[in-house]
Amino acid sequence: xxxxxxxxxxxxxxxxxxxxxxxxxxxxxxxxxxxxxxxxxxxxxxxxxxxxxxxxxxxxxxxxxxxxxxxxxxxxxxxxxxxxxxxxxxxxxxxxxxxxxxxxxxxxxxxxxxxxxxxxxxxxxxxxxxxxxxxxxxxxxxxxxxxxxxxxxxxxxxxxxxxxxxxxxxxxxxxxxxxxxxxxxxxxxxxxxxxxxxxxxxxxxxxxxxxxxxxxxxxxxxxxxxxxxxxxxxxxxxxxxxxxxxxxxxxxxxxxxxxxxxxxxxxxxxxxxxxxxxxxxxxxxxxxxxxxxxxxxxxxxxxxxxxxxxxxxxxxxxxxxxxxxxxxxxxxxxxxxxxxxxxxxxxxxxxxxxxxxxxxxxxxxxxxxxxxxx
Amino acid sequence: xxxxxxxxxxxxxxxxxxxxxxxxxxxxxxxxxxxxxxxxxxxxxxxxxxxxxxxxxxxxxxxxxxxxxxxxxxxxxxxxxxxxxxxxxxxxxxxxxxxxxxxxxxxxxxxxxxxxxxxxxxxxxxxxxxxxxxxxxxxxxxxxxxxxxxxxxxxxxxxxxxxxxxxxxxxxxxxxxxxxxxxxxxxxxxxxxxxxxxxxxxxxxxxxxxxxxxxxxxxxxxxxxxxxxxxxxxxxxxxxxxxxxxxxxxxxxxxxxxxxxxxxxxxxxxxxxxxxxxxxxxxxxxxxxxxxxxxxxxxxxxxxxxxxxxxxxxxxxxxxxxxxxxxxxxxxxxxxxxxxxxxxxxxxxxxxxxxxxxxxxxxxxxxxxxxxxx
DNA sequence: CCCTCCTTGGAAAACGATATACCTACGTCG
DNA sequence: CGACGTAGGTATATCGTTTTCCAAGGAGGG
Numbered sequence: 190x191x192x193x194x195x196x197x198x199x200x201x202x203x204x205x206x207x208x209x210x211x212x213x214x215x216x217x218x219x220x221x222x223x224x225x226x227x228x229x230x231x232x233x234x235x236x237x238x239x240x241x242x243x244x245x246x247x248x249x250x251x252x253x254x255x256x257x258x259x260x261x262x263x264x265x266x267x268x269x270x271x272x273x274x275x276x277x278x279x280x281x282x283x284x285x286x287x288x289x290x291x292x293x294x295x296x297x298x299x300x301x302x303x304x305x306x307x308x309x310x311x312x313x314x315x316x317x318x319x320x321x322x323x324x325x326x327x328x329x330x331x332x333x334x335x336x337x338x339x340x341x342x343x344x345x346x347x348x349x350x351x352x353x354x355x356x357x358x359x360x361x362x363x364x365x366x367x368x369x370x371x372x373x374x375x376x377x378x379x380x381x382x383x384x385x386x387x388x389x390x391x392x393x394x395x396x397x398x399x400x401x402x403x404x405x406x407x408x409x410x411x412x413x414x415x416x417x418x419x420x421x422x423x424x425x426x427x428x429x430x431x432x433x434x435x436x437x438x439x440x441x442x443x444x445x446x447x448x449x450x451x452x453x454x455x456x457x458x459x460x461x462x463x464x465x466x467x468x469x470x471x472x473x474x475x476x477x478x479x480x481x482x483x484x485x486x487x488x489x490x491x492x493x494x495x496x497x498x499x500x501x502x503x504x505x506x507x508x509x510x511x512x513x514x515x516x517x518x519x520x521x522x523x524x525x526x527x528x529x530x531x532x533x534x535x536x537x538x539x540x541x542x543x544x545x546x547x548x549x550x551x552x553x554x555x556x557x558x559x560x561x562x563x
Numbered sequence: 564x565x566x567x568x569x570x571x572x573x574x575x576x577x578x579x580x581x582x583x584x585x586x587x588x589x590x591x592x593x594x595x596x597x598x599x600x601x602x603x604x605x606x607x608x609x610x611x612x613x614x615x616x617x618x619x620x621x622x623x624x625x626x627x628x629x630x631x632x633x634x635x636x637x638x639x640x641x642x643x644x645x646x647x648x649x650x651x652x653x654x655x656x657x658x659x660x661x662x663x664x665x666x667x668x669x670x671x672x673x674x675x676x677x678x679x680x681x682x683x684x685x686x687x688x689x690x691x692x693x694x695x696x697x698x699x700x701x702x703x704x705x706x707x708x709x710x711x712x713x714x715x716x717x718x719x720x721x722x723x724x725x726x727x728x729x730x731x732x733x734x735x736x737x738x739x740x741x742x743x744x745x746x747x748x749x750x751x752x753x754x755x756x757x758x759x760x761x762x763x764x765x766x767x768x769x770x771x772x773x774x775x776x777x778x779x780x781x782x783x784x785x786x787x788x789x790x791x792x793x794x795x796x797x798x799x800x801x802x803x804x805x806x807x808x809x810x811x812x813x814x815x816x817x818x819x820x821x822x823x824x825x826x827x828x829x830x831x832x833x834x835x836x837x838x839x840x841x842x843x844x845x846x847x848x849x850x851x852x853x854x855x856x857x858x859x860x861x862x863x864x865x866x867x868x869x870x871x872x873x874x875x876x877x878x879x880x881x882x883x884x885x886x887x888x889x890x891x892x893x894x895x896x897x898x899x900x901x902x903x904x905x906x907x908x909x910x911x912x913x914x915x916x917x918x919x920x921x922x923x924x925x926x927x928x929x930x931x932x933x934x935x936x937x
Numbered sequence: 938c939c940c941t942c943c944t945t946g947g948a949a950a951a952c953g954a955t956a957t958a959c960c961t962a963c964g965t966c967g
Numbered sequence: 968c969g970a971c972g973t974a975g976g977t978a979t980a981t982c983g984t985t986t987t988c989c990a991a992g993g994a995g996g997g
Contacts, residue, residue, distance in 0.1 A: 226716075226717055226719075228952090228953055228954085229953065229954060229955095230953085230954095238976075238977090239976065239977050239978075240953095240954080240955090240977090240978090241954095241955080241956080241957095241976075241977065241978080241979090242975085242976060242977080243954095244954065244955055244956085245955090245956095245976090248954095248955080250955090250956090252974075252975065252976080253975070253976080254974080254975065254976095257975080257976085269713070269717075270717075271713075271714060271717045271718060272718070272953080272954060272955095273653070273717075273718055273719055273952085273953055273954070274649075274652075274718035274719060274720045275648075275649050275650075275652035275653040275658075275718075275719050275952080275953075275954095276649075276653050276952075276953035276954045276955090276982090277953085277954060277955080278648075278649035278652075278982095279647070279649040279650050279653050279952090279953080279954080279981095279982045279983065279984090280953080280954055280955050280956090280981075280982050281954085281955070281956095281982085284649070286697065286720070302676055302679065305676070305679045308698070308700075309700065312698070312699070312700040313700075316699060316700060316701055316702075316707075316711075319714065321697050321698070321699060321720060322697070322698045322699070323660065323695045323696070323697050323698075324682070324686070324695070324696045324697075324698050325686075325690060325695060325696070326682075326683065326686040326687075326690060327690055328690070333690075337690075340645065340693065343600055343643070343644075343645045343647075344645055344646065344647060344648035344649075345600075345647050345648055345649055346648045346660070346695065451880065451883075451884060477881075477884070480881075480884045480885070481884055483886075484884055484886065487886065506825065507851075507854075507881065509825075510825060510851070510854045510855055510858055510885075511854070511884075511885050511886070512857075512858065512861065512885070512886055602982090602983055602984090603983065603984065603985095604983080612946075612947085613946070613947045613948075614947090614948095614983090614984080614985095615946075615947060615948080615949090615985080615986080615987095616945085616946060616947075618984065618985055618986080619946085619985090619986095622985080624985090624986090626944075626945060626946075627945070627946075628944080628945060628946090631945080631946080646983080646984065646985095647982085647983055647984075649982080649983080649984095650952090650982070650983035650984040650985090651983085651984060651985080652952095652984095653952050653953065653954090653982085653983080653984075654951080654952055654983085654984050654985050654986085655951090655952060655984095655985080
């Protein structure tokens with residue numbers, strides 16, 4: 190056992206062409222024992238077969254008889270072996286990791302759980318497939334973001350990336366194409382683009398429903414506190430809102446904010462309420478902003494929903510906990526995350542698992558909306 | 564080309580020491596050109612030096628004269644080359660990634676932002692150092708968690724891991740030691756342990772302050788809705804609470820909950836308020852639970868803080884947005900995340916950057932506490 | 938002038954897994 | 968009875984780095 194130069198004795202013993210001592214000699218003796226994890230050659234040694242046989246077995250390449258196969262599998266089990274990700278990646282290219290880059294300042298990430306929910310959904314699918322999620326949160330500058338993607342690609346750290354926050358005139362698609370890094374976008378791209386994307390069935394129906402709900406309650410003057418205008422969905426929702434409002438003969442003022450902070454939402458709310466003929470209902474781009482808006486209104490002595498109706502967006506668990514419980518446009522964020530993960534893996538040539546349906550957005554009516562006061 | 568049975572004919576034909584045709588012939592000619600990223604040998608070729616020279620330059624190994632050094636650097640720049648993470652990792656060096664495994668069910672992650680805030684802090688330090696964060700969210704079972712760590716280690720995907728949620732009788736330390744995977748714990752280990760940990764200066768002062776605050780307002784009967792009892796910090800805080808209460812002659816009932824959900828918090832609140840001689844103030848293990856508790860109290864017709872005082876824990880941004888604004892024990896979660904990241908990198912032999920101070924917990928008094936009604 | 942050291946730089950051996958070329962029995966068929 | 972598949976494996980080149988050595992040549996000392 191101790192000095193098995195194996196083969197050599199049994200295998201190609203009588204080989205006519207000497208072919209040189211083979212520098213890879215070391216590969217053969219897996220003097221494991223103490224430190225270091227087991228390698229494929231340890232498994233081979235234990236099973237009494239060659240390294241390549243082991244490889245064929247674990248990768249289902251066929252050409253190995255059943256009894257041998259079983260011996261190998263047993264050895265794998267006994268040694269608790271699993272292939273080194275680095276070696277596999279180096280050889281083949283599959284990293285079994287996918288990347289995600291967020292350009293939000295870190296503290297914003299905490300106040301808007303949107304991103305976190307997406308990650309949950311993504312992980313829900315990725316984890317069972319033994320894929321890892323490599324997260325990069327870069328500061329606000331676009332440059333840092335581009336560098337992050339470039340590193341991910343050049344160092345071959347991930348097989349593909351998931352993009353969120355679709356932007357108008359988004360440059361990431363071209364960048365990634367240039368880098369040869371497969372990607373899937375969550376949301377709607379700003380223009381026709383070969384990058385696959387996942388989105389809910391009727392992305393705008395939720396906002397339309399919300400306007401209908403408010404109109405039905407008797408509201409005539411709405412305000413919409415929009416997210417930053419470089420977001421694709423901001424523009425989509427705005428359009429829907431304007432159309433719906435026009436269709437029902439409502440007035441709607443749009444209040445864009447520079448970012449998703451509570452402060453910005455509060456300021457926009459203040460401004461809207463200071464208008465001549467102030468709105469009786471305000472819609473917000475997300476739930477945190479809606480809650481901040483409710484507070485801003487309260488500071489002006491307005492009570493929600495008696496004096497002002499408020500509608501959020503996303504339906505995060507939080508919305509059901511505040512007082513009044515928030516009426517909001519629910520979005521299947523977890524479903525979107527799951528779909529994106531599966532779509533990307535399929536894209537990578539993995540098993541073509543069918544992508545689960547994403548639920549369409551829908552209005553969740555709770556307590557923050559009511560008929561307007563006289 | 565078509566039939567290159569390698570060297571044998573061309574290679575070291577006339578070489579005095581035969582040493583064998585050198586299978587690595589290819590390494591020399593980096594026929595780059597079209598597809599594929601540049602490799603170190605392309606850089607070497609462009610700079611007119613050997614691969615080893617390039618490696619030495621980029622790793623600051625010295626032994627290379629200045630002019631050569633510059634030529635190499637220029638070539639690196641021109642080719643936009645960066646080393647393949649896979650190859651570097653395979654060679655045994657660092658992966659430049661650190662791992663994190665969370666055992667929470669994914670939807671819990673979204674309702675309790677605690678974890679997210681830590682991640683922000685961690686990334687804040689990791690990103691500038693070009694370290695990646697590999698996230699794994701596994702389902703509830705301990706087994707899946709162990710497998711996740713094992714994979715991380717065996718596949719050499721990360722250089723080390725950051726642990727959160729210190730448990731009583733935590734088995735992860737032994738596991739990681741066995742795996743040879745460096746780790747840093749955020750929080751207090753359940754017993755003396757060689758695994759380094761980071762924590763705030765006076766971890767318990769916050770809770771003590773809270774009790775003092777409530778006692779000062781005139782409360783005599785407290786309740787504490789604790790997190791699950793297998794958490795180390797749960798036991799710590801309980802002890803502090805009991806001591807402080809006893810020291811001030813207050814009564815304190817402890818209400819452990821099985822998990823951090825809003826439902827559990829609501830149920831525990833119900834139960835506490837149904838006691839004979841119900842508490843006039845309740846402390847919660849985190850802010851989400853406190854908000855859920857406020858709602859539960861409201862459903863019983865109690866108003867906060869008039870009929871019941873409520874204290875949360877963590878001071879998430881959310882707490883300042885709800886009504887009444889939440890009095891809570893602030894914790895420097897971002898600081899903890901940053902400290903953990905730096906500590907781990909230092910542990911890995913990286914630059915021994917000094918770890919920034921973590922702010923001690925402190926009570927943030929807002930509107931959810933007041934003197935008890937007669 | 939010879940020998941030693943030091944500075945620069947190169948050749949090649951790992952690292953661990955995969956794929957391809959190849960090799961040996963063993964049947965089978967013409 | 969010999970050529971030929973074919974099943975079942977084995978040997979090894981290869982992926983892109985890092986890291987030993989090792990060599991050549993110049994400097995400096997005796």
